[in-house]
């Protein structure tokens with residue numbers, strides 16, 4: 221995940237030298253003889269125009285005026301706001317109505333500051349509070365991590381849950397109509413979408429139906445060339461609905477899969493704009509009508525999606541300029557406010573910077589805690605609460621046997637390799653990959669001996685401790701030496717003792733000092749057996765110790 225991104229100036233002479241095409245597009249905006257030219261140029265504006273320009277445009281103006289390169293962290297502000305909520309749960313044993321009150325206030329504040337609309341925030345907080353308190357405790361997962369997971373799941377739901385794919389027509393070209401206010405990135409989005417579809421193997425045609433801004437047609441032509449997609453245009457004299465209709469006819473004759481119609485933008489929603497869009501829509505019967513909105517306008521973007529949907533009926537939204545959005549209000553509000561999904565997000569000025577909107581990835585970005593979430597999910601997946609309790613009871617009553625041992629190794633296998641798992645646990649990345657490989661190898665080694673034990677032997681390891689005959693048989697059947705079997709049995713009893721100690725420490729709410737534990741085991745190891753035995757089995761013993769490290773870290 222790219223958390224921070226540097227936004228370079230597109231209008232500087234140096235930038236123009238580096239990217240002549242971009243400069244050409246910029247100059248089209250400059251040539252614009254409409255009121256918008258001042259928005260794009262950063263020239264002095266009338267107060268009325270200033271009121272209409274988006275925060276992003278204001279930000280660009282400030283940046284141009286200062287000649288600065290600004291670093292904008294996507295959703296950075298929201299992520300920081302939420303962090304204080306998790307921090308308030310440090311040292312808490314279980315989530316209760318009382319102890320989540322303050323973190324929930326932080327979450328509420330963070331969302332409001334992110335420009336999420338109040339009714340959406342209210343519903344969100346209500347739902348998270350309810351789920352957080354009702355959540356079953358998952359062993360090994362701390363309450364703050366559990367709250368992160370609940371908030372994550374709710375964020376995903378809020379943003380629509382599943383990714384909302386483009387719908388394609390069953391026969392003939394699929395028509396995608398793009399609408400939106402002026403300067404939101406509509407024309408750029410047309411070209412970005414054409415490139416995206418081209419990469420999917422679809423043949424496309426762009427249709428220039430923005431007749432009010434002559435430069436828009438030139439801009440689309442340049443961008444079309446850049447992405448290698450033909451552009452259909454009839455200049456500025458024809459009616460947009462007619463251009464769209466003729467464009468569709470042309471696309472049909474050229475057997476194109478998709479046409480993308482660029483329509484005119486206005487400074488604000490007005491009747492003329494809506495009725496023209498309705499006409500275009502009627503003329504080409506589009507499969508997708510996407511409203512392009514600027515992420516920097518926060519909840520206003522969600523409101524726009526809603527009103528466009530009421531007026532003309534849309535199928536989804538394209539959220540642009542997410543790269544400059546540190547708040548996230550638009551991404552979080554659009555679906556909930558309008559009922560329409562965000563289908564794509566624009567994350568930069570480059571033509572490649574468009575991707576489908578994945579609610580789950582977006583939530584992870586907002587929380588900035590992908591590792592914690594994967595850990596909780598995996599723990600949930602494999603460790604049902606009852607299993608954990610049963611194991612705990614066994615350990616505490618010193619009945620941990622070979623069956624439990626096997627169960628544990630299976631669980632570890634299910635949770636992925638040791639390496640990935642250990643890396644997910646904060647502060648547990650000191651173990652080297654070589655140690656992890658050794659631990660995994662050693663578990664397999666031990667498993668092969670356990671697999672040939674009888675059910676009674678697995679249940680009661682004492683039988684093996686008491687009978688040399690049994691140990692010999694296990695050795696023979698597993699292809700290991702008798703000493704190795706004895707070593708395994710001894711190891712199980714030692715494990716019981718260690719696990720009891722660790723459980724005791726956990727129940728006492730203090731984190732067991734693993735290093736101290738390992739040191740004491742090494743000291744015991746050094747004291748046990750003859751020098752020859754130590755040399756002979758030292759490596760094996762070390763491997764067993766490493767395996768235990770794996771257990772502890774699960």
Ligand SMILES: Nc1nc2c(ncn2[C@@H]2O[C@H](COP(=O)(O)OP(=O)(O)OP(=O)(O)O)[C@@H](O)[C@H]2O)c(=O)[nH]1
Nearest residue numbers: 402403404405406407408485540541566567568569
């Ligand atoms: N940073 C960033 N800039 C974007 C993004 N999408 C578009 N832009 C920029 O926004 C500006 C306006 O984009 P256009 O595509 O011309 O906007 P439009 O909606 O077609 O404008 P009108 O034709 O006036 O309605 C251009 O400078 C684009 O490069 C984005 O996702 N991120």
